[in-house]
Amino acid sequence: MGILEVSNVNKRFGGLQALGDVNLDVAEGTVHAIIGPNGAGKSTLLNVLVGKLIPDTGTVMFNGISVLGRKPYEINQLGISRVFQTPEIFTDLSVFENMLIPCFAKRDGAFRLHALESIAAEKQLIEKAEHMLAEVNMADKRHMIASSLSRGDKRRLEMAMCLVQEPRLLLLDEPTAGMARADTNNTIDLLNEIHEKRDITMVIIEHDMHVVFSLAKRITVLAQGTPLVEDTPENIKGHPKVKEAYLGEAAA
Amino acid sequence: MDAIILQVLNGLDKGSAYALIALGLTLIFGTLGVVNFAHGALFMLGAFCAVTLQKILSLSFTVEDPTQKDFLGNPLKVDTPYVVSWFGDATGNAILNWSVPLAILFAIPVMLLVGYVMERGLIKHFYKRPHADQILVTFGLAIVIQEIVKYFYGANPIPTPAPDAFRGSVDFGVMIGFAENQIIYPYWRLIYFLFSAAIIGAVFAFLRFTTFGMVVRAGMADRETVGLLGINIDKRFTIMFGIAAAVAGLAGVMYAPINSPNYHMGMDFLVLSFVVVVVGGMGSLPGAVLAGFLLGVLESFASMNEVKSILPGIDQIIIYLVAIIILLTRPRGLMGRRGVMEE
Amino acid sequence: MLGLSKKDTTFLLIVIILTLATPILLQPFPENSALAQFNAGYPDLMQRFAIFGIFAIGFNILFGLTGYLSFGHAAFLGVGSYSVVWMYKLLSYNVVPGLILAIVVSGLFALLIGYISLRRSGIYFSILTLAFAQMSFNLAYSVLTPLTNGETGLQVYLNDPQVLMDESSPTSPHFFGIVMNESVKLDVGGWLFTFSNGYYFCAIIAIIVFYLSMRIFRSPFGIMLRAIKTNQTRMNYTGLNPRPYTLAAFVISGMYAGLAGGLLAAMDPLAGAERMQWTASGEVVLMTILGGAGTLMGPVLGAGFIKYFENIFSKINDNILHTWFAALPDGIEDAIVFLIHPFIGKGWHLTLGLMFMLVVIFLPGGLIEGGSRIWNAVTGKNRRKKHDAEHHPKPAPHVS
Numbered sequence: 001m002g003i004l005e006v007s008n009v010n011k012r013f014g015g016l017q018a019l020g021d022v023n024l025d026v027a028e029g030t031v032h033a034i035i036g037p038n039g040a041g042k043s044t045l046l047n048v049l050v051g052k053l054i055p056d057t058g059t060v061m062f063n064g065i066s067v068l069g070r071k072p073y074e075i076n077q078l079g080i081s082r083v084f085q086t087p088e089i090f091t092d093l094s095v096f097e098n099m100l101i102p103c104f105a106k107r108d109g110a111f112r113l114h115a116l117e118s119i120a121a122e123k124q125l126i127e128k129a130e131h132m133l134a135e136v137n138m139a140d141k142r143h144m145i146a147s148s149l150s151r152g153d154k155r156r157l158e159m160a161m162c163l164v165q166e167p168r169l170l171l172l173d174e175p176t177a178g179m180a181r182a183d184t185n186n187t188i189d190l191l192n193e194i195h196e197k198r199d200i201t202m203v204i205i206e207h208d209m210h211v212v213f214s215l216a217k218r219i220t221v222l223a224q225g226t227p228l229v230e231d232t233p234e235n236i237k238g239h240p241k242v243k244e245a246y247l248g249e250a251a252a
Numbered sequence: 253m254d255a256i257i258l259q260v261l262n263g264l265d266k267g268s269a270y271a272l273i274a275l276g277l278t279l280i281f282g283t284l285g286v287v288n289f290a291h292g293a294l295f296m297l298g299a300f301c302a303v304t305l306q307k308i309l310s311l312s313f314t315v316e317d318p319t320q321k322d323f324l325g326n327p328l329k330v331d332t333p334y335v336v337s338w339f340g341d342a343t344g345n346a347i348l349n350w351s352v353p354l355a356i357l358f359a360i361p362v363m364l365l366v367g368y369v370m371e372r373g374l375i376k377h378f379y380k381r382p383h384a385d386q387i388l389v390t391f392g393l394a395i396v397i398q399e400i401v402k403y404f405y406g407a408n409p410i411p412t413p414a415p416d417a418f419r420g421s422v423d424f425g426v427m428i429g430f431a432e433n434q435i436i437y438p439y440w441r442l443i444y445f446l447f448s449a450a451i452i453g454a455v456f457a458f459l460r461f462t463t464f465g466m467v468v469r470a471g472m473a474d475r476e477t478v479g480l481l482g483i484n485i486d487k488r489f490t491i492m493f494g495i496a497a498a499v500a501g502l503a504g505v506m507y508a509p510i511n512s513p514n515y516h517m518g519m520d521f522l523v524l525s526f527v528v529v530v531v532g533g534m535g536s537l538p539g540a541v542l543a544g545f546l547l548g549v550l551e552s553f554a555s556m557n558e559v560k561s562i563l564p565g566i567d568q569i570i571i572y573l574v575a576i577i578i579l580l581t582r583p584r585g586l587m588g589r590r591g592v593m594e595e
Numbered sequence: 596m597l598g599l600s601k602k603d604t605t606f607l608l609i610v611i612i613l614t615l616a617t618p619i620l621l622q623p624f625p626e627n628s629a630l631a632q633f634n635a636g637y638p639d640l641m642q643r644f645a646i647f648g649i650f651a652i653g654f655n656i657l658f659g660l661t662g663y664l665s666f667g668h669a670a671f672l673g674v675g676s677y678s679v680v681w682m683y684k685l686l687s688y689n690v691v692p693g694l695i696l697a698i699v700v701s702g703l704f705a706l707l708i709g710y711i712s713l714r715r716s717g718i719y720f721s722i723l724t725l726a727f728a729q730m731s732f733n734l735a736y737s738v739l740t741p742l743t744n745g746e747t748g749l750q751v752y753l754n755d756p757q758v759l760m761d762e763s764s765p766t767s768p769h770f771f772g773i774v775m776n777e778s779v780k781l782d783v784g785g786w787l788f789t790f791s792n793g794y795y796f797c798a799i800i801a802i803i804v805f806y807l808s809m810r811i812f813r814s815p816f817g818i819m820l821r822a823i824k825t826n827q828t829r830m831n832y833t834g835l836n837p838r839p840y841t842l843a844a845f846v847i848s849g850m851y852a853g854l855a856g857g858l859l860a861a862m863d864p865l866a867g868a869e870r871m872q873w874t875a876s877g878e879v880v881l882m883t884i885l886g887g888a889g890t891l892m893g894p895v896l897g898a899g900f901i902k903y904f905e906n907i908f909s910k911i912n913d914n915i916l917h918t919w920f921a922a923l924p925d926g927i928e929d930a931i932v933f934l935i936h937p938f939i940g941k942g943w944h945l946t947l948g949l950m951f952m953l954v955v956i957f958l959p960g961g962l963i964e965g966g967s968r969i970w971n972a973v974t975g976k977n978r979r980k981k982h983d984a985e986h987h988p989k990p991a992p993h994v995s
Contacts, residue, residue: 050832071831071836072831072832073830073832073833073834073835073836074834076831076832076833076834077834081832082832084828088826088828088829088832089826089829090821090822090825090826090829091825091826092821092824092825093818093821093825097818097821097822100815101818101819101822101829101830101833101835102833102834104818104819105833105834105835111835111836111839111840113816113843114814114815114816115810115811115814115816115817115843115847116598116810116814117814117815117816118598118599118810118813118814119813119814119815119818120600120813121598122815158829161829161833165833165834287718374952374956377956381959383717383718384662384664384721385955385959387664387718387721388880388884388951388955389951389952389955389956391877391880391951392948392949392950392951392952392955393948393952394948395944395945395947395948395951396945396948396949396952398944398948399942399944399945399948400937400945403942403945519874523725523873526722526725527722527725527726530719530722534718534719564737565733565734565737565738568730568733568734568736568737568738569730569733569734572726572727572729572730572733573730575722575723576711576723576726576727579715579719579722579723580711580714583714583715583719
């Protein structure tokens with residue numbers, strides 16, 4: 001039994017079968033990559049996982065609880081965090097304030113009106129936020145406004161914001177899209193480090209094979225909305241079906 | 253039945269004004285992405301074009317008429333408008349009498365110019381600014397225009413009559429097979445409706461059948477891509493703004509005989525027109541027109557005594573009530589497009 | 596102190612001192628001098644500073660922090676006024692029950708309007724609030740006449756019950772016997788200072804609500820609201836539902852507006868529907884952005900600024916202008932007076948509209964930002980990015 005189980009998920013958009021009989025079983029503590037050519041249904045699948053889309057049929061269970069029909073914030077409360085293709089952070093707030101929000105969210109979950117409490121009094125949360133910032137090497141940037149960060153730092157901050165919530169599952173949507181090589185490698189190192197230290201389950205949707213093979217423990221190849229193969233990176237590398245899907249080597 | 257037809261007709265003239273203003277608002281919003289709170293002021297300016305032309309035409313000189321005496325026995329002083337002395341009695345008086353329809357010709361260049369100056373001078377600097385800023389700056393502009401008009405024309409409504417030929421009413425009921433005196437409808441309102449319909453038709457035809465209109469429609473759908481095609485979309489949008497201003501202005505010119513223009517008539521119409529735009533669906537031209545007429549007619553029905561006796565005051569709030577209900581059940585309005593103003 | 600940081604405490608203390616000393620500070624010119632017309636230290640005007648300051652502080656909690664632009668806050672102002680006058684009519688001229696009722700009723704009213712309007716964001720939200728306010732205005736004028744007395748406006752009549760009134764009760768608004776329109780006048784060597792009960796009553800309430808807004812700004816709730824303004828997507832994916840936060844902000848700002856409306860009626864026992872008109876909503880928006888949306892002090896400054904100039908500009912007439920420019924040659928004098936004429940007296944709204952435009956165009960951050968720009972230019976400091984971001988009202992990328 002994995003921590004995330006997707007079974008028999010189908011999703012149609014008009015005449016287009018975006019997802020067809022997708023089954024996925026993500027084991028706890030692993031790094032699971034979902035790859036596939038453009039239009040393979042990777043994004044659709046991700047949107048199903050975070051509650052943005054409801055599939056026509058099938059179930060998505062996280063830790064034994066169905067995520068279908070839940071709002072994004074409810075799904076987050078279950079323990080799923082998401083990193084976006086372009087970092088979604090609070091650009092008008094300082095780096096430190098950015099970190100505080102997930103700390104408060106973790107504490108409260110549901111809405112609580114703490115309009116007259118002082119932030120300065122929340123020593124524990126502040127400590128937690130500072131600790132996390134230090135961990136991603138951003139402690140010296142804590143007073144910067146998030147919009148003025150470099151792209152790599154924005155990604156780092158977003159990751160830290162997700163991690164401080166101590167999620168059980170981290171979803172990453174092309175975490176290195178549009179990054180320079182150096183930034184990409186930094187991100188890979190950061191993710192590997194996070195995984196080793198915290199043992200968080202990660203699901204990565206990725207284009208870049210270099211990233212996938214440096215991170216993933218298991219890979220699912222998606223083509224035309226259906227999982228083609230699921231295996232370890234070593235086995236995927238030479239798999240004929242994968243080549244076929246990617247290169248269109250129909251003859252093979 | 254006749255009561256229903258009468259109410260529909262009664263709603264049409266206000267509905268026409270709503271539709272025309274909303275059409276212009278939508279054009280501006282759809283093409284330029286700007287929320288124009290000064291659009292009501294353009295409507296008001298149009299009405300004051302009619303007032304101005306009437307004033308210009310009635311500019312007079314005074315002569316003493318020796319054939320008539322005033323009560324002191326002196327020769328009576330008579331004001332003679334210049335147009336009368338130039339064109340002779342018959343033509344001159346006819347021109348005076350027809351000043352409102354003539355104002356259409358006067359208003360078109362004026363409003364195009366106003367629109368052009370407004371867009372180049374102010375609005376274009378706000379394309380990239382948040383909607384809140386656009387609302388605020390055009391709101392300020394509306395106040396300024398309104399106060400300038402008040403400064404020159406005073407705060408009281410200025411009667412601007414329709415030509416004599418169109419005063420009085422038509423017995424509309426007889427025309428469609430009802431008994432006499434069942435459905436009486438003022439001529440001018442009928443003309444206003446027909447005029448609006450013609451303008452709306454013209455705008456749609458323009459957008460539909462000209463290359464210019466095609467580019468603008470494409471721009472409304474996807475501004476960036478059209479810009480990438482190497483088409484100078486900005487220039488076209490400036491013209492579009494001028495056209496929207498002219499449409500609002502014409503709506504105002506012809507509305508002058510229905511309600512004597514005053515300086516705050518624009519604001520009164522603006523709030524309702526915005527509601528109309530939202531009900532119709534932000535960015536949808538047919539939606540704006542449809543919602544304009546719909547709300548005009550609804551308002552007229554709500555002011556029937558039979559309705560008011562059941563729901564007192566409903567005529568005051570019906571439009572807002574409908575708007576609230578529609579926004580909550582159909583967030584994009586009646587005919588709104590997906591993705592417009594959702595972020 | 597009081598749950599504030601040292602810096603904030605100092606700031607609050609300065610605000611308190613300035614507020615309490617207002618009757619002196621705003622009378623800089625001796626009574627008989629030509630400049631006396633620029634004095635602002637008379638009760639009626641100072642009360643309006645405080646009351647509209649409260650209105651703007653409350654509006655800022657919604658607009659400045661969350662970025663939701665409401666065009667209907669005047670409705671709450673009206674509701675507050677009506678509540679207070681009703682308490683006069685039923686109980687007595689003591690303002691306390693009325694003010695409590697004003698806050699409660701406007702809060703409930705805001706809860707209802709907010710609950711519906713906040714289902715939409717962006718311009719849809721603005722128009723929904725506008726529609727609600729216009730609807731309330733129209734209702735107050737027509738159907739609700741038994742409650743609002745329609746066009747005449749609500750006021751106290753001799754045959755009203757006023758069950759708590761006895762022989763010794765004051766016959767105008769008072770706070771446990773302290774009559775609002777009484778004042779102490781002090782003549783010091785040509786300067787005339789008026790210390791009015793009404794002003795101090797408003798001022799103390801204003802200080803209290805300013806302190807509360809300060810706490811809100813510095814609270815986790817305040818940070819949440821700013822986060823909502825910046826990025827609702829991340830908010831959602833952080834496990835937070837933005838709506839209760841925005842609704843809470845809406846209700847709080849509605850209560851502030853209700854309190855302000857109540858105070859208007861506490862100074863002058865009248866309530867009219869025109870207080871709910873959308874131009875009044877527009878005015879509070881202007882006050883907030885003029886001062887600086889999202890800043891603590893900005894809205895108060897904006898409110899003071901507008902009310903002061905409204906007062907001064909409306910008072911100036913051509914004769915006064917002629918005396919000012921009397922030193923110039925006649926032709927030039929007339930020309931200058933002619934040019935200024937449209938902007939003064941009844942032309943105040945023209946000036947207001949122009950100011951509105953100029954602020955939005957050139958100073959989107961408002962007076963506070965303008966001030967800090969000048970300050971930084973003087974001290975040679977580079978403008979810190981931080982300020983920029985804090986003061987710019989940006990629309991939030993809302994989740995549909």
